[in-house]
Amino acid sequence: MKSSVIIFPGSNCDRDVAVALEKMQFKNQMVWHKETSLPKSDLIVIPGGFSYGDYLRSGAIAGKSLIIDEVIKAANSGCLILGICNGFQILTETGLLKGTLLRNKNLKFINKDVNIKVINNKTKFSSKYKLNQVLKINIAHNEGNYFTNNNHLEELKKENLIAFKYCDEDGEINEQSNPNGAKENIAGIFNSKKNILGMMPHPERMIDRSISNTDGINLFSSLLS
Amino acid sequence: MSINNEILEKHGLKLDEYKKIQKLLTRNPNLLELGIFSAMWNEHCSYKSSKIHLKNLPTKGKQVIQGPGENAGVIDIGDDDAIIFKIESHNHPSYIEPYQGAATGVGGILRDVFTMGARPIALLNSIHFGSPSHPKTKTLLNGVVSGIGGYGNCIGIPTVAGETKFNDTYNENILVNAMAVGHAKKEKIFYSKAKGINKAVVYVGSKTGRDGIHGASMASAEFDENSEEKKPTVQVGDPFTEKLLLEACLELMRDDSIISIQDMGAAGLTSSSVEMASKGSLGIELELDKVPCREENMTPYEIMLSESQERMLIILEDGKEENARKIFEKWDLDFIVIGKTTDTKNLTLKFAGKVEGEIPIEALASKAPVYDRKWTKKNLPTKKIEIKKLKKIKIEDALIKILSSPNHSNKSWITNQYDQMVMCDTIQKSGSDAAIVRIHNKDKAIAVSVDSSANYCKSHPFTGGKQIVCENWRNLISVGAKPLAITNCLNFGNPENEVIMGEFAECLKGIKEACNFLNYPVVSGNVSFYNGTNKKNIFPTPVIGGVGLINKFTKSLSSQFKKKNSLIILVGKTFGHIGQSCFLKENYSILDGAPPETNLVNERNNGLTVFNLIEQDLILSAHDISSGGLITALSEMAINSLMGVKVSKPKKLTNFTEYLFGEDQGRYVIEVDKKGQKDVEKILKLNDIFYEIIGFTQKKYFEIEGEMKIDINDLFKVNNQWYNNY
Amino acid sequence: MKLISEKPYRLNSKKNKLKFSVTVTLKKDVLDPQGKVVQNTVTNLGIKNLKSIRQGKFFEIEIDENDELQANKKIEEICKKLLVNLIIEDYKINKL
């Protein structure tokens, strides 16, 4: 399986994602944002970081970069796209995913391990997880407070497009287990064709027991199968 | 324009210093030249008050590749790997504008490390604030923490460790020290020494603005009439640009284009160009009208003294310019040849073709003033505090007082604002004795920690200086690392005051003695004097940043209890020293007595033995005992693991309170599996280590025989509430 | 009479709705990293003749107060105490 990781000047999880992909036996390539064409890929990853310092709005400026047009084309022709953290923010700025990510409700950067629940495991990104499985995954962001209008929220629910929700250790989804104020504890969503996933938590940080746990592995292995 | 007293004063130059300038130049300097002298001769750049004392520090060792004198220190960690690290203060800017001050502090220290060819892999910080009840403290704390996070998170380097302390002494002068640690290949280390004549001097990075120009208000008044707009301004950091600069520099460093490279830190273009030329015994000529400027009509004076961030100076090999330019353009950064090296040994400054200033390099560097300031020695306080004469207090209450105090409360309110995991090599985050960061793609890791003990140092600087090096060393040992070398940030008051100068000299002697004994050399550092206001100086606060090596990171250790029913062993002898202790401070507001003495022989012996036990996989968890004594150390281990412990009363005992809260040095708590007891005791005995088996781990309760029993969750709450309620 | 009674009436009805805007901008010589990046991006988007963009903050504040002067004072206070970092920023208050 071939993957590409897009590097913006301020990306800083690009290496981490590449390590994860290679560990999972993807044939991975790094793609600089000024490129005007993408190598043939089954999966495109937009990694975390601060693409352009997160100035203006996080992800806004990356959303105007040259390579993004290619990503949109690939997405429309069915290529799998994974946006993690800043990557999720960029995907919303390009319109590939609906909604937006506002400042965390406490206005502070948050880095910690949180629990998330698998809401839909019938997608190419999540088939190796069990439904309602509780994962422990690291988050690290300033703007992870997912917001969308009520129509879209209904659509997300009706079409089963919510990928993950923040929860507590026991899978309880409530306000205390919502780290950033995201609407209905949403931590990640799909587009309607389910070939695009945007998520705030960092699965690439959870593939190595010596630094964390291995709860992120199944996301990558789902993609492989 | 003639130079008068007022102008000298605004440049921080004394009259006899001015006379020395006239003599070195054999003429009067013009204003530009005076500004340059003032920047190079001030305390921050010249180390004029500290130099003769710093000279005595041990800086050598088998592990040292580069000691003090370069942008950062370099040590050998085996194979072809080197670690490059340094700590630096940003105290005054952070007090004026906490967010930007702290952020640019982080940015500055990162540049010192990647200038030498290292990819930064960890950030640390030591931050000291005034009393929490002081009206400014909360704003300063918030600003500093988000500034440190704002910069480190954005550039994508994990902030993995640090210390946060509150003490009235910093009410008017907080301390913000930032440390950066980088990894490089041994044969790919870059230095600032210029070589060769007629080599291109290249300016890269951000544009130059009127940021932080010393004495600029005065200077601009001299330059033109409508000067009110040209107020000196605070430096604003741009971590995004720094990230570009980092990547561009590392990319250029892959081949051999660079002769010499130097970041523009304090005194900007001035100190960077002088330093490169001085080290290479060369001259340097700059055409200042080529410097990319952010503002219109910037003068040579402003350009030379600007402290705009995210800039570097590079001397390139012939024929490498085009390739280098391509790299910087790829990263959208300015790349401009602004001058060349010369054989004149002068700093020559041109603007629009005209020479605006010319100063012999050595007048700015090696001939800068050096002072042997008067200092007085402080005697060891003799006052003994008798605990029996104090109001009786229950052990449980005393412990809770300590665990809920600002200084001992859990710091996750702070550390959750730092990305600790980016780069995916953080084996151990902050919260234990030292953070552990893996060398990418290798089995080995480094352990890092920063420490200080201002109260000890105030009470008796020599003992305090010695103690803090040992505490730092102990912190690295506790996680299973072999301590290799340190960097130090010496935060002191006004050196023109004999008592303060004495604190400095004595602290340094203490540091020296400990470093020598432990083979723990100083490879880099920074001095920050004049901390304080209106004759009120801060407590002497040397901050030690240590780096240790863990050959196999799988052997590293945390301070969390691992399993029920294992033995708790106290390594090292307990006398119950409570002078200057946290017990007295938090419970009686007493800050008195002598600090605990550190016996270096025991320190080394105990430490190396614990290290040995860890290497042999005989220890489940370990924690050094410091502020708050044995009981505090035990409760920290319990709280972090949510596992209980039961401690029994020792048989021979004078005073149980002193035993539990005393801050005797050189001690560790270790958790040992019962199966390993024999082996552990054998090794301890073999090495003549004093130890006591004091109890065992258990479920749920933190228990001291006959004194207290408290649910571990309650203890956790006590320890976790302060920041959230502040 | 009418005139006299009308005035206080109007003031009263306004009482619950004094609205101000505050714009906070970086002082002239202070680096504006955001503005810089935005400006480059606009230029890259092909928009010509752009001279400069500087970014600041904007606040809309409603206050329950019938005396405009009094309200203005309060806004000043909020600005100085919280909204504005006087060391690097300037601000302007406007009644809406």
Add this chain to the structure above:
Amino acid sequence: MKLISEKPYRLNSKKNKLKFSVTVTLKKDVLDPQGKVVQNTVTNLGIKNLKSIRQGKFFEIEIDENDELQANKKIEEICKKLLVNLIIEDYKINKL
């Protein structure tokens, strides 16, 4: 002669200086976490009668253009293409 030569010069110098402000605010139904926190903080500072604070962005844009209409169009374009996220934000352009 002097006067005549001075006028075009002045015009010319003005040409390069059309200046606009843009304020960008969150739409009414969008949660404003910043505004909310700021509002709480102000209340905690003891300032009474505050009804609401909403936070937005402010831009000062200078453009090299002598036709105001033309310039305005460009600013519109910049807003739509970059400065504003039309899904959640409204904007207002003012000539300065």
